[in-house]
Amino acid sequence: MSNATYNKMWGEAQEALNSLLEGESEKALEPPQDQMVIFQMLATFYVKYVQIFRNLENVYDQMVHPQKRILIREVLDAVMGRILELKNEMVELEFSEFHYFDDILQDLKLAPDQLDIPIPKYFLKEKMEVLREREKVLAQILANAGLEDLHLKLPLKIMPLEEAVKLIQISERARQGRLRATFMRQIYHQDIREKQARLHGEKIPDIGNAAIRIQKFWRSFNQYKKTAKEKEEEMIFLGMNPSPHIQSFNNTLLSAQKVNFLRYEVQEKHEEDYKEALVSIKTNLKMLEGPDIKESLQDQIRHWFIECRNMTGTFPDYPNEEEGGSALIFSDKTPQQVIQDILLREVEEENQKKAKKEAKEKKEKKKKKEKEEKKEIKKIEDEERWKMAPSLFVPAIEEGNNKYKGVWRDIDESWNFPQGHDPEMIKEEKRKELESEIRVQVDELMRQELKNLKLAVDREREIPRKQKKKKDKKKGRKGKKGKKEKDLTPDRTLDSLYKELVEEGLLIKPLKVQLSEYIGEFCYLGTTLRHISIEPMPSLSDVRQLITLYGILPLGSQTVHEKAPLVKTLLLAGPSGVGKKMLVHAICTETGANLFNLSSTNIAGKYPGKSGLQLMVHMVMKVARLLQPSVLWIGDTEKTFYKKVPKFEKEMEPRRLKKQLPKIIKLMKPEDRILIVGTTKCPFEADIKPLCKVYQKIIMIPRPDYASRFVLWRQVIQQAGGKITKSLNISCLSKVTDGFTQGQIVQVVKGILTDRRVRQQKHKALTATEFITSLARLEPVYKEEEETFKTWYSKTPLGKKRANALSGADEKDKGKGRGRGKIKGKEKGKGRGKK
Missing domain, CATH: 1.10.8 (Helicase, Ruva Protein; domain 3)
Structure with missing residues (x-):
C-alpha cells in the first residue's frame, strides 16, 4: 500500500480514538449502576480499543515518516495500556479471567478474528541485532560446554553393527514374504476364475449388447463427473469450500510481502537521515542564530533590571539554577508584564494573609460538621454507586490526540512525497533546546552583572539567600521499604554470570514458537450460556488472548509494564498436553525474552545449602534484570508447594523455592520487566494457600472443544x-x-x-x-479429571468470588470485598456486585 493509504488509516484511527475518548468522558460523569450495563459499557470500550490498536499497530509497522512514527508509538503504547486497564476492570467486575463478546461483535458487525490482539512487530524488530548477538553467544557457550545437542543425544541408543544387520535382514525377509504371499493369492484367484469359466462354458459375445453396456457405464461415469464438478462449484459459490485459487500459491501475497520488506528498508534510511538532521540542524542554528538569541536574552534581562529599579527602587533578586533561572520569570512574558506580576503577587500575599486568619476560624467550625456528613455520604455512595477507576493512560492518549489535531491533521505534505523528515519542525524543537542551553550561560553572566550593578549603584553587597533544606524522604521511609537487596556478586561481570547460568542449565534457549501456532477457535455461545447462569468452558482462543494481555504486551513495552496493572506472576494449569510449555516458549519468542528454568527437577543438586540457594536466586535475578525482558519458568510448580513430599522425591528437595519466591516477588519493581510463569498438571497436589499467594493470575487451560x-x-x-x-x-x-x-x-x-x-x-x-x-x-482426558480441575479452581480466590457471585452471596460477604478494594483504589465492590 502507498504512503497516502497509511496516512488515511492513521487519520481514521485517530478519529475513532477521539470519539471513544468523548464517550468515555460522558460515561465517567454519569456512570451506570446496573452490573449488566456496566459490563456492556466496559466490553464495548474494550472491543473498540482493540480495533484502534490493530489499525495503529499496522500503521506504525509500515509508516516511513520518522516524526509521525514517534507520535504513533506514544499513542500505541497508551492504547495498549488502556486495554489492560479495561481488562482489569472487567475481571474485578465479573470475578472471571475469561469474558465473552459475541453479542457485542454482532452489534458492531465485526468478525471474531478482529477481536484477536496483535503482537506489535516492533517488540522484536527494534532489538533484532541484540537478539542475534545473544543467540550467537548462547550457542557458543553451549558448544564449548558440549551441551548444544544434549536433548538429541539422550534418546539415541548405540547399536552394534551385527545387530543392525540382523534387523535389516529380518525386515527385508518379511517384506519379500509379504510380496510372495500377495503374488500367490493372485495366482490362486486366477485359477479359481479359470475353473469357473470351464464349468459354465464359454459364451458367444454379442457385439451389440457389449456396446450398449459400455455406453451405459461411460454415460453414468461422465454424468457423475459433471455432477461432482457442479456440486463443487456450488459449494465454492456459497463459501462452504475454499476457492482453488486461494489454495494454490498466490503471487500477490508474495509481492505484498516484498513491498513490506522494502518499506522496512525505507524506514531505516529515513530514521538515519532524521538522526543526522537532528545534529546538523542544531549545529547550524547554533552558528547562525545562537549569538542573536544570546543578545536578545541579555537585553531582555537588563531591561527587567532597570524596570524593577524604577518601579521598586531596588534591583530584584535573581532566581537560582534549581528554581529555573530566568526561565522562571520570562515564560513567554515581557519585562513589564513580569514587573506587574511581581507587584500583584505582593498585594495578593498581604490580602491572603488577612483572609486566611478570618477563614480559619469559620472553617474550623464547619470542618467538624462537614467531616461527619462526608463520612456518611461516602459510606452510602461506596455501597450504592460504581465508579470507573482513574486511568493512567487516558491523559497520554488525549495528549497524542491533541498533537495530531494541532500538527498533523491539516498539514500540507504535497512537497513531501517520499515521506521524509520535516526540517522546519526539527528547527522549532531545536530552537527551544538551544535557547534553554544558552539561557544557562546567560544566567551566569547576568548574575555577575547584577552583583556589579548593586555594588556600583546601591553600594551594597548581595546577601546570599538561604536555600531551603529539602528533607530526605528516603530516611523517613526506610522502615517501610525495608532493606535493599545485597549484591552477592559485586566483583563478577555480566558475561561471567551469564556463562555460569547457561552451563548450569538454569538459562536455556527457548524454542522458536509463535503464539499464532497455538491454534484455537472463538467461543460463540459464551454470552448466551452466562445469561442462563451456566459457566462456559473457555476456548483456546480465549487462553491465547490472556497470554497476550498478561504476558506479551507488558514484557514487550516498558511504558505499559510500568503504568498498567502489574502482573508479576502467572500460573498455567491444565492436563498434560494442552500446550502449557508451548505458551511459555511463545512468550519468550514474541518478546525476545530470556528463559530461566527454575523447575524443582532442574535445580535439584545445584547450589546446595541455604547460601547456595541465595546465590543462585541472586544470580538469576541480577542477570534477568540486566538482560530484561526475562521469564522465570517453574515447571511442575505443584512440587514447590507440596502438602507432603513423596518419599522418592525427598532427596531432590522440591520445596527449595517455597520461601524464596515471595521474597523474589517483593523485590520485583514495576520497571523490572520480569515475569514468573508456573506450569502445573496436578495443581490439586499442592497446598492451595501459598500457591495462590505466589501466583497473581491463574489461567486454567481446558482440553480443546x-x-x-x-x-x-x-x-x-x-x-x-x-x-x-x-x-x-x-x-x-x-x-x-x-x-x-x-x-x-x-x-x-x-x-x-x-x-x-x-x-x-x-x-x-x-x-x-x-x-x-x-x-x-x-x-x-476424562470428565472426572476435568471436574477435579474445576473443583480445584473454585477454591482459588477468584474462583470463590465467582462462585459467590453466581450463587448470590450474602451482602456481608460482598461488603467485605468492597472494604478491601477501597485500599487498592480500584474496587470491584462499589455497587458492582449488585445485579
Whole structure:
C-alpha cells in the first residue's frame, strides 16, 4: 500500500480514538449502576480499543515518516495500556479471567478474528541485532560446554553393527514374504476364475449388447463427473469450500510481502537521515542564530533590571539554577508584564494573609460538621454507586490526540512525497533546546552583572539567600521499604554470570514458537450460556488472548509494564498436553525474552545449602534484570508447594523455592520487566494457600472443544504435508477425538504422516481410520479429571468470588470485598456486585 493509504488509516484511527475518548468522558460523569450495563459499557470500550490498536499497530509497522512514527508509538503504547486497564476492570467486575463478546461483535458487525490482539512487530524488530548477538553467544557457550545437542543425544541408543544387520535382514525377509504371499493369492484367484469359466462354458459375445453396456457405464461415469464438478462449484459459490485459487500459491501475497520488506528498508534510511538532521540542524542554528538569541536574552534581562529599579527602587533578586533561572520569570512574558506580576503577587500575599486568619476560624467550625456528613455520604455512595477507576493512560492518549489535531491533521505534505523528515519542525524543537542551553550561560553572566550593578549603584553587597533544606524522604521511609537487596556478586561481570547460568542449565534457549501456532477457535455461545447462569468452558482462543494481555504486551513495552496493572506472576494449569510449555516458549519468542528454568527437577543438586540457594536466586535475578525482558519458568510448580513430599522425591528437595519466591516477588519493581510463569498438571497436589499467594493470575487451560479440534486437525495435517480430500472426514475425526489434547493430536499426525506416507498420497488418499488406530493407544482426558480441575479452581480466590457471585452471596460477604478494594483504589465492590 502507498504512503497516502497509511496516512488515511492513521487519520481514521485517530478519529475513532477521539470519539471513544468523548464517550468515555460522558460515561465517567454519569456512570451506570446496573452490573449488566456496566459490563456492556466496559466490553464495548474494550472491543473498540482493540480495533484502534490493530489499525495503529499496522500503521506504525509500515509508516516511513520518522516524526509521525514517534507520535504513533506514544499513542500505541497508551492504547495498549488502556486495554489492560479495561481488562482489569472487567475481571474485578465479573470475578472471571475469561469474558465473552459475541453479542457485542454482532452489534458492531465485526468478525471474531478482529477481536484477536496483535503482537506489535516492533517488540522484536527494534532489538533484532541484540537478539542475534545473544543467540550467537548462547550457542557458543553451549558448544564449548558440549551441551548444544544434549536433548538429541539422550534418546539415541548405540547399536552394534551385527545387530543392525540382523534387523535389516529380518525386515527385508518379511517384506519379500509379504510380496510372495500377495503374488500367490493372485495366482490362486486366477485359477479359481479359470475353473469357473470351464464349468459354465464359454459364451458367444454379442457385439451389440457389449456396446450398449459400455455406453451405459461411460454415460453414468461422465454424468457423475459433471455432477461432482457442479456440486463443487456450488459449494465454492456459497463459501462452504475454499476457492482453488486461494489454495494454490498466490503471487500477490508474495509481492505484498516484498513491498513490506522494502518499506522496512525505507524506514531505516529515513530514521538515519532524521538522526543526522537532528545534529546538523542544531549545529547550524547554533552558528547562525545562537549569538542573536544570546543578545536578545541579555537585553531582555537588563531591561527587567532597570524596570524593577524604577518601579521598586531596588534591583530584584535573581532566581537560582534549581528554581529555573530566568526561565522562571520570562515564560513567554515581557519585562513589564513580569514587573506587574511581581507587584500583584505582593498585594495578593498581604490580602491572603488577612483572609486566611478570618477563614480559619469559620472553617474550623464547619470542618467538624462537614467531616461527619462526608463520612456518611461516602459510606452510602461506596455501597450504592460504581465508579470507573482513574486511568493512567487516558491523559497520554488525549495528549497524542491533541498533537495530531494541532500538527498533523491539516498539514500540507504535497512537497513531501517520499515521506521524509520535516526540517522546519526539527528547527522549532531545536530552537527551544538551544535557547534553554544558552539561557544557562546567560544566567551566569547576568548574575555577575547584577552583583556589579548593586555594588556600583546601591553600594551594597548581595546577601546570599538561604536555600531551603529539602528533607530526605528516603530516611523517613526506610522502615517501610525495608532493606535493599545485597549484591552477592559485586566483583563478577555480566558475561561471567551469564556463562555460569547457561552451563548450569538454569538459562536455556527457548524454542522458536509463535503464539499464532497455538491454534484455537472463538467461543460463540459464551454470552448466551452466562445469561442462563451456566459457566462456559473457555476456548483456546480465549487462553491465547490472556497470554497476550498478561504476558506479551507488558514484557514487550516498558511504558505499559510500568503504568498498567502489574502482573508479576502467572500460573498455567491444565492436563498434560494442552500446550502449557508451548505458551511459555511463545512468550519468550514474541518478546525476545530470556528463559530461566527454575523447575524443582532442574535445580535439584545445584547450589546446595541455604547460601547456595541465595546465590543462585541472586544470580538469576541480577542477570534477568540486566538482560530484561526475562521469564522465570517453574515447571511442575505443584512440587514447590507440596502438602507432603513423596518419599522418592525427598532427596531432590522440591520445596527449595517455597520461601524464596515471595521474597523474589517483593523485590520485583514495576520497571523490572520480569515475569514468573508456573506450569502445573496436578495443581490439586499442592497446598492451595501459598500457591495462590505466589501466583497473581491463574489461567486454567481446558482440553480443546469441537471447533478448536476441527481447526487443529486441518492445520496440523496440512503443516505435516497432508492433503485434505473428500475421503478424509475432518468432522468425524473432531467428534471421535473428544477428550484428547492438542499434544496427542499432533503426536498422532506426526506418527502417521511420515515421508513415505506423504509421497503415497497421489495414489492413496488419507482416511480417518488411519489416525483412529493410533489414537486408540492414547489415554484421553476424562470428565472426572476435568471436574477435579474445576473443583480445584473454585477454591482459588477468584474462583470463590465467582462462585459467590453466581450463587448470590450474602451482602456481608460482598461488603467485605468492597472494604478491601477501597485500599487498592480500584474496587470491584462499589455497587458492582449488585445485579
